[in-house]
Amino acid sequence: MEDPAPRHGGSVFAGLVGASQVLGLVSVVLTGVWMGHFRGGFAWDGSAQEFNLHPLCMVLGLVFLQGDAILVYRVFRNEARKSVKLLHGTIHLLALIISIVGIVAVFDFHRKAQIPDVYSLHSWCGIATLVLFCLQWVMGLLFFLFPVASAWLRATYLPVHVFCGLMLLVMAIGTSLLGITENLLFRIMPTYSQFAPEGVLANTLGILLVLFGVLLCHLITREEYRSPPNPEEESLSVHFKTLTEGGSPASP
Numbered sequence: 458m459e460d461p462a463p464r465h466g467g468s469v470f471a472g473l474v475g476a477s478q479v480l481g482l483v484s485v486v487l488t489g490v491w492m493g494h495f496r497g498g499f500a501w502d503g504s505a506q507e508f509n510l511h512p513l514c515m516v517l518g519l520v521f522l523q524g525d526a527i528l529v530y531r532v533f534r535n536e537a538r539k540s541v542k543l544l545h546g547t548i549h550l551l552a553l554i555i556s557i558v559g560i561v562a563v564f565d566f567h568r569k570a571q572i573p574d575v576y577s578l579h580s581w582c583g584i585a586t587l588v589l590f591c592l593q594w595v596m597g598l599l600f601f602l603f604p605v606a607s608a609w610l611r612a613t614y615l616p617v618h619v620f621c622g623l624m625l626l627v628m629a630i631g632t633s634l635l636g637i638t639e640n641l642l643f644r645i646m647p648t649y650s651q652f653a654p655e656g657v658l659a660n661t662l663g664i665l666l667v668l669f670g671v672l673l674c675h676l677i678t679r680e681e682y683r684s685p686p687n688p689e690e691e692s693l694s695v696h697f698k699t700l701t702e703g704g705s706p707a708s709p
């Protein structure tokens with residue numbers, strides 16, 4: 458089937474994807490500069506430098522890579538569906554591993570510094586995001602990569618999976634904003650209101666994360682950027698229609 462996107466703004470699509478990558482990469486770099494330059498760098502020894510790995514891993518894993526894992530369905534919409542699914546699952550796995558390193562870093566830092574765990578709104582939202590992210594990954598694996606479910610179940614679950622994917626990206630960005638604010642209040646409370654350079658940098662990071670999320674939501678939800686229907690999905694939806702409406706697969 459012919460792809461409608463190149464006729465109706467293919468260059469706009471390419472521009473928006475490029476902009477999303479710039480926003481995502483600059484966010485990761487800014488997080489690195491914040492923790493590396495202003496907060497003393499990185500280490501794995503239970504110190505504040507180990508904590509510094511937390512924001513970096515979370516922004517890289519749960520925001521940037523999670524966003525890109527979703528985006529592959531739009532960028533490679535004309536490639537073989539199986540390869541795109543594999544890429545989607547692999548980037549998500551990478552995001553999951555990096556996020557787990559980031560979470561272990563903050564728990565380890567809290568344990569060594571004898572700081573209580575999971576008391577803040579940020580940590581509650583963070584735990585919810587991570588648990589749902591793991592669940593979404595396992596469900597995706599079972600339903601789509603190694604399909605163990607029936608065609609009817611897969612057709613029913615697909616829109617739920619798509620909705621939850623976008624919701625998780627929004628949750629990850631929201632959680633990051635809470636974490637950024639909390640960290641600034643812990644570290645530079647007396648100078649934050651005087652536009653301290655560290656505060657301005659961290660605020661800028663927050664704005665870039667929001668813009669990344671807005672752009673991703675736009676690219677994912679616009680009808681003209683969707684993949685052309687593939688035979689597997691067509692047969693799923695026909696099968697679903699047959700089951701729910703009692704029609705014959707051939708009926709319109």
Ligand code: HEM
Pocket residue numbers: 511512515516519520560563564567573574575576577578579580581582583584586587628629630632633634636637638639640643
């Ligand atoms: C999706 C992204 C993120 C998730 C899922 C997440 C998750 C978490 C979790 C579960 C904790 C609790 C650890 C414990 O209780 O021992 C935590 C702590 C913390 N995080 Fe994040 N985080 C994210 C991003 C960030 C970012 C970008 C920052 C920015 C600096 C940040 C700053 C903090 C701080 C300061 C703490 C320690 C205080 C507290 O427990 O609330 N987080 N995070």
